[in-house]
Structure formats: structure tokens, C-alpha cells
Amino acid sequence: MTELxxxxxxxxxxxxESLQTAVHAxxxxxxxxxxxxxxxxxxxxxxxxxxxxxxxxxxxxxxLKANSADLELAQAAGTSAALIDRMRLTPERIKAxxxxxxxxxxxxxxxxxxxxxxxxPNGLRLRQVQxxxxxxxxxxxxxxxxxxDIAGLALKSGNAVILRGGSAVSQTNIALLGxxxxxxxxxxxxxxxxxxxxxxxxxxxxxxxxxxxRVDVLIPRGGxxxxxxxxxxxxxxxxxxxxxNVHIFIDQSASVSSAxxxxxxxxxxxxxxxxxxxxxxxxxxxxxxxxxxxxLSAAGVRLHAxxxxxxxxxxxxxxxxATDDDWARxxxxxxxxxxxxxxxxxxxxxIRRWSTGHTEAILSxxxxxxxxxxxxxxxxxxxxxxxxxxxxxxxxxxxxEVGISTQKLHARGPxxxxxxxxxxxxxxxxxxxxx
Amino acid sequence: MTELxxxxxxxxxxxxESLQTAVHAxxxxxxxxxxxxxxxxxxxxxxxxxxxxxxxxxxxxxxLKANSADLELAQAAGTSAALIDRMRLTPERIKAxxxxxxxxxxxxxxxxxxxxxxxxPNGLRLRQVQxxxxxxxxxxxxxxxxxxDIAGLALKSGNAVILRGGSAVSQTNIALLGxxxxxxxxxxxxxxxxxxxxxxxxxxxxxxxxxxxRVDVLIPRGGxxxxxxxxxxxxxxxxxxxxxNVHIFIDQSASVSSAxxxxxxxxxxxxxxxxxxxxxxxxxxxxxxxxxxxxLSAAGVRLHAxxxxxxxxxxxxxxxxATDDDWARxxxxxxxxxxxxxxxxxxxxxIRRWSTGHTEAILSxxxxxxxxxxxxxxxxxxxxxxxxxxxxxxxxxxxxEVGISTQKLHARGPxxxxxxxxxxxxxxxxxxxxx
Numbered sequence: 001m002t003e004l005x006x007x008x009x010x011x012x013x014x015x016x017e018s019l020q021t022a023v024h025a026x027x028x029x030x031x032x033x034x035x036x037x038x039x040x041x042x043x044x045x046x047x048x049x050x051x052x053x054x055x056x057x058x059x060x061x062x063x064l065k066a067n068s069a070d071l072e073l074a075q076a077a078g079t080s081a082a083l084i085d086r087m088r089l090t091p092e093r094i095k096a097x098x099x100x101x102x103x104x105x106x107x108x109x110x111x112x113x114x115x116x117x118x119x120x121p122n123g124l125r126l127r128q129v130q131x132x133x134x135x136x137x138x139x140x141x142x143x144x145x146x147x148x149d150i151a152g153l154a155l156k157s158g159n160a161v162i163l164r165g166g167s168a169v170s171q172t173n174i175a176l177l178g179x180x181x182x183x184x185x186x187x188x189x190x191x192x193x194x195x196x197x198x199x200x201x202x203x204x205x206x207x208x209x210x211x212x213x214r215v216d217v218l219i220p221r222g223g224x225x226x227x228x229x230x231x232x233x234x235x236x237x238x239x240x241x242x243x244x245n246v247h248i249f250i251d252q253s254a255s256v257s258s259a260x261x262x263x264x265x266x267x268x269x270x271x272x273x274x275x276x277x278x279x280x281x282x283x284x285x286x287x288x289x290x291x292x293x294x295x296l297s298a299a300g301v302r303l304h305a306x307x308x309x310x311x312x313x314x315x316x317x318x319x320x321x322a323t324d325d326d327w328a329r330x331x332x333x334x335x336x337x338x339x340x341x342x343x344x345x346x347x348x349x350x351i352r353r354w355s356t357g358h359t360e361a362i363l364s365x366x367x368x369x370x371x372x373x374x375x376x377x378x379x380x381x382x383x384x385x386x387x388x389x390x391x392x393x394x395x396x397x398x399x400x401e402v403g404i405s406t407q408k409l410h411a412r413g414p415x416x417x418x419x420x421x422x423x424x425x426x427x428x429x430x431x432x433x434x435x
Numbered sequence: 436m437t438e439l440x441x442x443x444x445x446x447x448x449x450x451x452e453s454l455q456t457a458v459h460a461x462x463x464x465x466x467x468x469x470x471x472x473x474x475x476x477x478x479x480x481x482x483x484x485x486x487x488x489x490x491x492x493x494x495x496x497x498x499l500k501a502n503s504a505d506l507e508l509a510q511a512a513g514t515s516a517a518l519i520d521r522m523r524l525t526p527e528r529i530k531a532x533x534x535x536x537x538x539x540x541x542x543x544x545x546x547x548x549x550x551x552x553x554x555x556p557n558g559l560r561l562r563q564v565q566x567x568x569x570x571x572x573x574x575x576x577x578x579x580x581x582x583x584d585i586a587g588l589a590l591k592s593g594n595a596v597i598l599r600g601g602s603a604v605s606q607t608n609i610a611l612l613g614x615x616x617x618x619x620x621x622x623x624x625x626x627x628x629x630x631x632x633x634x635x636x637x638x639x640x641x642x643x644x645x646x647x648x649r650v651d652v653l654i655p656r657g658g659x660x661x662x663x664x665x666x667x668x669x670x671x672x673x674x675x676x677x678x679x680n681v682h683i684f685i686d687q688s689a690s691v692s693s694a695x696x697x698x699x700x701x702x703x704x705x706x707x708x709x710x711x712x713x714x715x716x717x718x719x720x721x722x723x724x725x726x727x728x729x730x731l732s733a734a735g736v737r738l739h740a741x742x743x744x745x746x747x748x749x750x751x752x753x754x755x756x757a758t759d760d761d762w763a764r765x766x767x768x769x770x771x772x773x774x775x776x777x778x779x780x781x782x783x784x785x786i787r788r789w790s791t792g793h794t795e796a797i798l799s800x801x802x803x804x805x806x807x808x809x810x811x812x813x814x815x816x817x818x819x820x821x822x823x824x825x826x827x828x829x830x831x832x833x834x835x836e837v838g839i840s841t842q843k844l845h846a847r848g849p850x851x852x853x854x855x856x857x858x859x860x861x862x863x864x865x866x867x868x869x870x
Binding site: 035038039118120124126128131133134212216217231232235237238239255258261262264265266269374375376378379380381382383384385386387389390391395396397407408409410412413414422423424425426427428429430431432433434 | 470473474553555559561563566568569647651652666667670672673674690693696697699700701704809810811813814815816817818819820821822824825826830831832842843844845847848849857858859860861862863864865866867868869
């Protein structure tokens, strides 16, 4: 309680103040670097991306050694095998990071695009032009690939970036950051375009979240808890990404074979990601239920079903009773919740109550149903007769993906490089004044 | 301190809890109304806007009577004449509100616009379409015109709105809200499309600011203090509007007569608004300084000048020494700060330090100077050789103005109806799955 009272006070303790000064010095260097980046043309930024990719290859051993040290500590601390796998870098994974940077270099540069323009009646020439945000910050978990990924996306869109990664891979991130910063200097761009506040721990992250005016946008990448912490504690504008409690609704008119194929793909093609389906809603008049349940079960998917579905289980299919917990959960694995509904309105009402607004799909051959579902479901992506796995920047043609926004401000759904820019109004006249 | 500790606790007191329940009931009704509005076509929404405008005229006496009651209380409380003037409604001002609603009805509807679309290699048809945000909230000061203004803008863009106005005009706002809600019902739209939390005081506003997920965007309109309170206390995404510490830089090559005309217009045409110039930076090599100072002074503008300018004052011109306070201030009146600089870099450095990122202008006939100023000044609007008063939604062809955003997320600079919408990705297939 003493701590709470002290933190509630208006003046910071000496330690907190010097920490704030240190983090603000980082944001100042980032602002200064961002000005140089904003002036760098595409060719220059692409050279930097290729240099970063090559440097990752050249320093593979150094990076792997730092990563081994992190993994050893994590193993000693009893970290789960799944988490350790996410922390692990291998020569193949480093090659994939290099390939991703090379892909970024091949993409068009959003900076400088004229969004709209006209000559006004009074002769003023008006252009609204895409420009970099300035200073972008990212707070994420112990996944070293995100360090390289976000650094590349920020650079290509002309932004300086400040990273806060999971402390469990701090040595890996230090190694990656060193390699990236050297590569930037090598091509004549400022190393401070990519910085980290990892050395300042949780308190450093807290200062970053309150650095409104110094940081232009904050992107949390990770699980529910991390995202909610950032959303609730930031005064810097946040883009909320990635939580997907995704639904598929099968109406009476849907093709059974197509429904089976889409359900299997949406649930099993990569179950640990946010665009995987988590709840299946089936119209009581649909013939698809038995075939869908049988094929999901055969694919090793654990079923959580409401009472009516439990009464309709095909031979050999097991399921347990679904609770409100199941309607709310993102399983991120081979599990699915299944519910029978008597109308599309009931399906839409269920989606309204439980969805995170990421992606929902309808499988149907009924035009008025599909039109109404598309109009009434308020999610970033609404899909008709296709897999929910298509809600992805790469699949939708954005080239690279910053994340999938589940908020409505600035960006909604898959975010590409353009979403890391803002605009500037440029007005040219020859003496015009207002009458 | 006891209060602080109690507020820091996880559980709300009974009173706070019932207040939260009441405000959440308002957001629930707003969400439900927003679904009906999202389905209303333009013709229907325009009928509602015209009905609202007509109802303001029909109930003019009722509104003026409520306003008189507010003004009496304010006068008794010793409120300043300037503030009372902002609170006052007159038959002419109500006519202007009706005219603004009629203008909104004449503008195109952003909802349904296809932002981009394509057929993907796998045959998926992809559209990104503008849709309403859903529930918009506005927190503003004791200005009854904002109540009507925001209600109209929200309605036209298909959003439900929750208002929190200044308590000094609470009776006026109750009257306006009643008239507007009746007009909505008259054309068959839900009255709950326009609601207020004014009955719940400051605590109601605080609940609104924390209603992330229930409210999609929060727009503060008012002075520095109000905006900072909202920015620092909201978990709902905020669009920061309206603070303008606007600069004009005159370089050596600028036409003296044009500089005089632009400065006078930028400072005196309507000094109380955010796009009025507040600081003038003049290159030491420019010939414009004496003429500009003389004409500003003759127009009744009070000058705050740095030491070098004080040494160069033309005959008959008075000025006082400018301090850091002057560089930071939005005068919102007939005052200006003036500084001599030895280079454009010095001017840009001054702007970086003191600007709020709203609007800056350069007056120059030098191409490389104007290009560099436009590229390096990081503000929502950068103007070459024209009045800063043009940073305005109406002037720039947006038709109506929600406010002028000084942040980089979602909207930057003048915001029109489009900025009150978000987008939805709609994907149509015939069974496509990911490989």
C-alpha cells in the first residue's frame, strides 16, 4: 500500500526520475533519427533492409550463441517446451528473417503517395501526402523474430522504432539489435533508428507507454494480458492487435462438402494463430453437422458442444459440454466450441456477445442471408464461403503484415506498411488569404 | 490520501458501481441504436437531419427559455462575459444551427464507399468498405452549438453518439437533446442514437472514458486542460483536436506586400480560433520586418518580441520582451510573438521545439527553401505563401468539420465525415481454403 501511495504522488522518486530521463533520451534520439529516415528515399531504405538481412547471416553464430544462453536460463527456470520453441532461433529461422527483410525491400514504399489532391476554387493547390508516423514503439513477448520483423517494417515505412521485448530473450535481442544497428550505419542511416528500452525493465516500458508526444504510436504484440496492460496504461495512441475469437456460421443452404473442407482448413491448417476458427455455429436446419463433427474429430480436434449438439453426436465422436468459458476462449490449439442455433439472428446475437471483432465467416448459398450477415456482423473481416485463415496481410495482398488490428481507429484488420504512415496536408498558394 | 487508496482498490463502492451500471446502460442503448443507423441509407439519414433542423426552429422558444435559465445562473455565479457569450443561443444562432444541419444533408454519405478492391489470384473477391464506427462519444465545454453539431455529424456518418457537455449549459442541452431525439423518432430512427451522460456529472464522464469496447472513439473538443484530461484518463481511443500554436516563417525572398497581407489575415481575420498564427519567425535578411510589424501594430495586435526585434522596431511601434511563455502560448486573441532567425534551420528548430503540430507556413519565393520546409516541418498542415486560416475542413473542401486532429493516428488535420467511419474487409469466395 505504501508503494501505491508513493506512486500516486505528483513527484517522482529520484530513481524513477532518472529512469524517465533515460527513456526520454532514447525517444529524443529516435525523434532525431526519424527525421533522417523521413528524408531517405526508397532505394536507400531498401539498401538498409538488404544490409540488415546480410548481417544476420554474417553474424549467425553470434546470434545463435546469445540465443543459446537465453534458452539455457529458460530451461533452468522450468519454462515450458512450447514457450522455449518460440524463443529459439535456428540457422533456418535466421534465414527466414533474412528472406522477410528481402521481401520488404521488394515492396513499394508508401511514403510520398498522394492520397488526394485538388486545386481549390481560390487557386490553392492541395495535396494530402503519406508521411512516416515518426517514432513507433512496439511492446511484445519473448519472440526474437518480432525484433527483426518490426525493425524492418518500421524502417521501410520511414519510422524510427523503440522496442521492448520479453526479458527471457534479452541476450538474443541485444545481439540482434547490435547487428541491425551496425548494418544501418554501414549504409549511412542512423543506428538510433532502431533502439530498445529492454535495459530499463518493466518501469522502462511504463515510461514508454506514458510518452505521449514523444512516441507517435504504440503497437502491442502478444497475448490478451499483454495487450490489455498496454491498452489500459498507455497515454500514447495504441493499435490493438491480434485477439481473434473467430466464428463460422453454417446456414441451411450451405454445401456440406464445402463446409467440411472450410472448417477443417480454418481450424487445423495452423491452429495457434489468431485467424483460426474457435466457435462453430450451425443452423438446426443444416445437414452439415454430422459430417463436420466427424471430420473435425478425425482430425484430432477436441469438441466442446452445447447440449443440443451433444444429443446429435455422430457415432464415434466424443465431445464435452461447452460452458461460457468456451464461447469466450481463443483455444489457439486443436479445440473448437460448437453450438446449434435456430436462426441466423441467434447466430449473429451469439457473435455480438462473444466475438473479439477479428473475423467471422458465413457458409451459405442464400443471397439474402449472406448480404445480411456481411452487413450486420461488426468485425474487421467478414468472409463468405471461404476459410477464416485468409484474414492475413500476405493473403490479402498487403505484402507484409504489421499485425491485425481489432480496433476501429486508424487501421482495422490486416495492417500493411501504409498503416505505419500518417498524412500531411500540403497547401501551395501565391498570396491567398481568407475573405 | 484515504480517497486515493480507496480509488486504487479493485472493487468499486456501491455508488460508483451503480453509476457505472447506469452509464453502461447508455452505451448498450447506443450500440443497439448504432446497428439501426448503420442500416439506414443516406436518404433516411438526410430526412432525419432536416427534421432536426426544422424541430430546432419549431421549438426555438423552449430552447431559448432553457438557455436563459442557464445564463442567469452563470451571471449570478460571476461567469465572464466572454464565456457567457459562448453559452448564449439567440434566434440567429439557432438559425445557423439549422442551416448547418441542412448543409450536412446536402453532403455525400461516406458509408459504403469502397476504399479498395480486387480479385485475388485464388479467385477471392476482396473489398474494403467504409462503415460507421458504431458508438462515438464527445466531451466538450459549455457550448450548446457543439451539441447540435456533433449530433448531426455522427448521424450523417451512421454513428450513435454519447455527449458530455459543460454543466453550465445543462438546461440548454437537455432542451436541445429532447428536440433532437423527438425529431429522430419522427422519421423512424431510434432516439437513443443521441444520448447524454450529463446527468452523471464528472464521474459519468470518467466512466465513459474507461468504456473501451463499449465506445469506439472519444473526441474531446475544447481547451488545453480538457483535452489533456481526456487524453490522460481514457482507455477508449481518443482523437486529439484543436490545439494550434501556429507559426509563419518569412524568408529573405518573400514578397513584402504579400507577407503583410498574409500576416494580417492569419492573425486578425478571426483571432480566437486554432488556425490563427501565434508566432512569427523572420529571417534576419528579410526586408519585410518593418512593414509587417507596423501593419500588425496598426491593426491593434500586441507584439511580444525577442531582443533583436526590439532593437529594430519601426517608429511608433510598441512591443514587450518575449519569454518562453510567449513561444509556447496560444494567445487566441490579438497578440503575436515575433523572433528574428539567422537561417531557416533556426526557424525549423524553433518550430520543432514549440509547435503543437497543427499548421505552419512559409512565405518565400525560393524553391529549395519551400521544398525543404514542407519536407522537414512535421505538422498536420504545411502551407506555402497563403494564410494559415485555410487549415479548415470547409476551406479544404471536406464539407463539414468534426475538428482538427493534431495527432497522427487515424486522422491528421481537418477531419470530415469520412474520419468518423472505419472500414470492414469483405471477402467473397466459393469454397477457397489456404494451402
